[in-house]
Structure formats: C-alpha cells, structure tokens
Amino acid sequence: MTAVHEAIDPAAKLIAFLTAGVVVATTPGWQPLNLAVYGAMTAVLLMGFRAPLGVVAKRLLAVSPVVLLSGAARAWQAGDVTAGLTVAAKAGIVILLFAVLTSTTPVSSLLQAMRRMGMPNAVGSVIALMERYVHLLGEELRRMRRARASRTVHTMGLAERFRSEGQMFGALLLRSWNRSDRVYQAMLARGFTGDWPGGSRRVWGLRDAGFVVGMAAGFGWARWM
Amino acid sequence: MHIADGILPVAWCSAAHAVTYPLIYWSGRKAQPDEIVKMGLLASALFAVSLVHIPVAGTAIHVGLLGLAGILLGVRSLVVVSSALLLQALLFQHGGLLALGVNALNMSAGALLAGLLWRVRLGNAAVRGFVAGFAGVAVPAGLVGVEFALAGYGKGFLALAGLYSGVAVLEGVITSVTVGFLARTKPAALESAFMGENGSDRSA
Numbered sequence: 001m002t003a004v005h006e007a008i009d010p011a012a013k014l015i016a017f018l019t020a021g022v023v024v025a026t027t028p029g030w031q032p033l034n035l036a037v038y039g040a041m042t043a044v045l046l047m048g049f050r051a052p053l054g055v056v057a058k059r060l061l062a063v064s065p066v067v068l069l070s071g072a073a074r075a076w077q078a079g080d081v082t083a084g085l086t087v088a089a090k091a092g093i094v095i096l097l098f099a100v101l102t103s104t105t106p107v108s109s110l111l112q113a114m115r116r117m118g119m120p121n122a123v124g125s126v127i128a129l130m131e132r133y134v135h136l137l138g139e140e141l142r143r144m145r146r147a148r149a150s151r152t153v154h155t156m157g158l159a160e161r162f163r164s165e166g167q168m169f170g171a172l173l174l175r176s177w178n179r180s181d182r183v184y185q186a187m188l189a190r191g192f193t194g195d196w197p198g199g200s201r202r203v204w205g206l207r208d209a210g211f212v213v214g215m216a217a218g219f220g221w222a223r224w225m
Numbered sequence: 226m227h228i229a230d231g232i233l234p235v236a237w238c239s240a241a242h243a244v245t246y247p248l249i250y251w252s253g254r255k256a257q258p259d260e261i262v263k264m265g266l267l268a269s270a271l272f273a274v275s276l277v278h279i280p281v282a283g284t285a286i287h288v289g290l291l292g293l294a295g296i297l298l299g300v301r302s303l304v305v306v307s308s309a310l311l312l313q314a315l316l317f318q319h320g321g322l323l324a325l326g327v328n329a330l331n332m333s334a335g336a337l338l339a340g341l342l343w344r345v346r347l348g349n350a351a352v353r354g355f356v357a358g359f360a361g362v363a364v365p366a367g368l369v370g371v372e373f374a375l376a377g378y379g380k381g382f383l384a385l386a387g388l389y390s391g392v393a394v395l396e397g398v399i400t401s402v403t404v405g406f407l408a409r410t411k412p413a414a415l416e417s418a419f420m421g422e423n424g425s426d427r428s429a
Contacts, residue, residue, distance in 0.1 A: 021323055025235045059318035063229045070232045070378060077379040091231030098230060098314075098322055107315045120246075122253030122261060126308040129265025130272060137266075138273035145277075161279065162395070166402025169274050169290070173297070173403070174411055176270035177263065184262040194258030 005049050005211075010105050011113035012208035016215035017101045021094045023219040030082035035089045037222040042096050049104040056099045060092070067091045107131070115196065124196040129183075133176075141172050226289075226365050226389075227313070228328055230321030233376050241326030245307065248333075252303035260301070267297055268305040272312075279399075286392060291332055292361025292400045295340030296354070296415060302336040303329070327372065335364035343415075350408045350415070351401045358400025362393035 005013070024038050046056065067088050075084025102110070108131070115124045148164065156164065184192075256264070271290050278287050294302045307329040313319040320328045339357035347353065370386030373379075407414050 018322065021230065022235055025231045025323060063318055066227070066229045066232070070229075070373075073373070073378040073381055076381075077377060087232065091229055094231035094323065095229060095318060095321065099318055102315050102318065107312075110315060120249050120253055120304070122256050122264070122304045123249060123308045123311070125261045126265045126268055126305060127312050129262065130269045130308065130312055133266055133269035134272050137269050138276060141273050141277065158281065162398050163402050165277075165279055166399045167406045169288075169293075169399065170403040170406030170410070172274065173267065173270050173293075174407065174414070176266040177411065177414055180263040180266040181259075183266065184259045187262065188258075192258060194256075194261060 009208045010109040016212045020219040055103045059099045227320035228324045230323045245326040291336045292339035292358035295336035296343045303333040306333045331365040331368045335361045354401035354404030355397040359393045359397035
C-alpha cells in the first residue's frame with residue numbers, strides 16, 4: 001500500500017520541511033511548550049510518512065555528538081542549562097524533520113525537485129554521476145585494498161601504511177580520470193549534451209499546496225501560540 | 226567538521242546560502258560536458274576514498290582529501306565539494322540542508338586555498354602536496370572553530386580546531402604521497418586543473 005505522502009510533489013515536500021525547519025530553528029529562547037508541540041508534530045509526520053525508524057535513529061545517532069557537544073558548550077558558556085537544552089532540542093527536531101523527509105523520499109526525486117527549483121546544472125550533473133559511480137569506485141578501492149592485504153605478509157609500519165594508502169588513492173584517481181573519457185564517450189553516444197534534466201515541471205494540485213500551507217500553518221501556530 | 230542543522234543562527238545559514246549560490250555558478254561557469262563527467266568521476270573517487278578508515282595509533286582516521294580536490298579541480302572544486310556535501314546531507318544526514326551553505330563555504334575555502342598554494346610553486350611536488358593537504362583540513366577546521374566561537378559556543382571550539390592540526394599533518398602526508406604518485410604516472414592531471422576558460426588544458 002502506498003503512503004499518502006508519496007503522491008505529494010517532492011518540491012512541495014522540500015519547501016514544506018524547509019519552512020518547518022526554519023520556524024523551529026528561529027524560535028527564540030527556552031520555550032518548552034513550543035518545543036514539545038514541534039516534537040509532537042514531527043512525531044506525527046514520522047508516523048504519517050511511515051519513516052523507517054531504524055534509519056532515522058541511525059541518522060540521529062550519527063549527528064548526536066555534534067548536537068550534544070554544542071548544547072553542552074552553549075550551557076557552559078551562558079551559565080544556564082536551559083540555553084544548552086534549547087540548542088540541543090531545536091537542532092534535534094530540525095534534524096529529525098529532515099531525516100523524515102530524506103528517508104521517505106528518494107534522493108533522485110529530491111534532486112530533481114531541487115533542479116526544477118534552480119539548482120545549478122553542474123551540481124545536478126556531478127551528483128547524478130556520484131550516485132552512479134561512488135559505489136562502483138568504492139568497490140574498486142575495496143578490491144585494491146584486499147589485493148594489497150593478500151600480498152602483504154608483514155605488518156606495515158605507519159610510514160609504509162601511509163605511503164601505500166596514498167599511492168592506492170592516486171591509482172584510484174588515475175583510473176577514474178581515465179574512465180571518465182570512456183564514460184563521456186558512452187554518454188555522448190546516448191545523447192548527453194551536458195544538461196542534467198530536472199524532469200517535467202509539475203503543476204501543483206490541491207494536495208501539494210495544501211501540504212505546504214498546512215505544514216507552514218501548523219509549525220507557525222506552534223511557534224506563535 | 227560538518228556543522229549540523231539548528232546549531233548556527235538561521236540568519237548566518239541564509240547568508241551563507243546567498244553567498245555560496247553565485248559562487249557555485251561562478252565555479253561551474255562554462256563547464257564543458259567532458260569536464261562535468263571528469264568532475265563527477267573524480268568527486269566519486271574522492272568520496273569513496275573519504276569513506277576509508279586508516280588505523281593510526283590505536284584509533285582510525287578518515288581522510289577528506291580536500292587539498293587534493295583543490296589541486297586536481299582548481300576553482301571547479303567548489304561545485305564538487307558542494308555536490309558531495311549535498312549528497313552526504315541527503316544520504317547520511319551529515320551536515321544538513323539549512324547549514325549546507327556554511328559547510329560548503331568552509332570546506333571549499335580549504336580546497337580553493339589548497340589549489341592556490343599548489344600553484345604558487347614553492348618547493349617540490351612533495352612539499353607543495355603536503356602544504357595543500359594540510360591547508361585542506363586546517364582551513365575548514367579553523368573556520369568552524371571561529372564560527373562556533375562567534376555564535377556563542379565559546380572558545381573551546383577553537384582549541385578543538387587546533388587539535389585538528391594533527392589530522393591536517395596526516396592528511397598532508399597522504400596528499401603528498403598521492404601527488405607524488407600522480408606526478409610520476411600522469412603529471413598532466415596535476416597541471417591541467419580546470420582553471421577556467423583561459424589557458425586551461427581541460428582535456429589533459
């Protein structure tokens with residue numbers, strides 16, 4: 001069964017979540033009630049969008065050291081625990097909001113939406129190529145490292161390890177450089193003109209506009225209530 | 226060194242976006258299709274390398290190779306660094322969407338300065354590679370420290386940025402070795418460097 005949010009234009013989702021993020025991040029001072037309402041609304045989005053909880057938790061966990069350190073530093077600096085809690089809570093909610101968005105909307109759809117909204121062509125093209133080749137080159141690097149490990153019977157010292165790693169990185173860059181010529185020829189053969197299309201422009205329906213207005217109104221109300 | 230969303234004031238993030246956007250356009254100006262493909266492949270390779278952990282003294286470091294990006298890509302590194310940061314923000318939530326402009330400026334400053342230092346031609350390739358690799362880490366770390374200090378998080382973050390100088394030295398060594406390898410096997414890659422429409426040797 002498809003979730004309702006899948007019918008919403010990714011551009012509408014992007015605008016709605018960015019608006020909500022800005023509203024939360026600009027909330028002044030320690031306002032526990034407002035923060036609690038933001039948190040509840042984000043939880044509703046998490047459930048409504050059927051976000052994969054494991055993925056969201058993993059992402060939150062990955063950024064938590066920065067958030068907690070920042071909160072502690074702010075509390076220490078201001079001599080006020082609530083100042084630190086404000087930073088940590090606001091950052092946590094904003095990060096959770098974007099985690100819901102990025103874990104439930106394909107990256108390619110978000111990038112196409114950004115392209116339609118004016119993202120530079122070079123950035124779109126580079127990201128499209130990265131999406132295709134990062135895994136491939138990562139696997140190539142793993143194979144190179146595995147081959148080195150199978151040929152190296154002694155434990156490498158630090159200097160030898162750095163020399164070996166540096167040369168391996170150089171070899172990978174060299175292969176990528178050479179491969180890019182072949183990739184370019186293949187892309188040309190398929191009609192590549194240097195433009196990365198953002199997909200067809202979609203006219204917003206009631207659902208798209210309603211989602212943006214609803215999110216903005218909801219978070220706006222929570223801030224100024 | 227990725228600043229998460231909600232940490233810095235939104236006004237700063239908005240201003241950084243406003244500055245970054247035209248800079249990205251400038252950086253990618255008149256990029257030919259073959260150049261874009263090369264940028265994409267090099268960005269992929271640098272991204273793949275940045276995921277590798279190297280064991281050092283009981284712990285593990287991972288390299289960013291921003292200095293190498295600056296050496297190989299010159300002014301185009303701003304496009305590549307911004308693209309990689311956007312992809313990281315979407316895939317792993319490293320950095321963020323609101324803070325994307327700040328992160329892009331911080332990291333690109335390191336890459337651009339590294340590219341500039343490489344082209345000054347003081348010393349041999351190994352020394353220049355080391356300096357570029359060092360700058361690629363030290364500059365963004367310093368900028369992050371200053372931004373946190375100015376945003377009211379205290380000067381402790383400046384000290385933390387100072388600790389990064391150790392990582393910068395290791396990154397300088399790796400960059401120096403990588404540059405040495407490329408100088409022996411494909412010197413043109415180190416000389417062409419996407420420096421724009423005038424006098425560049427894009428095809429290499």
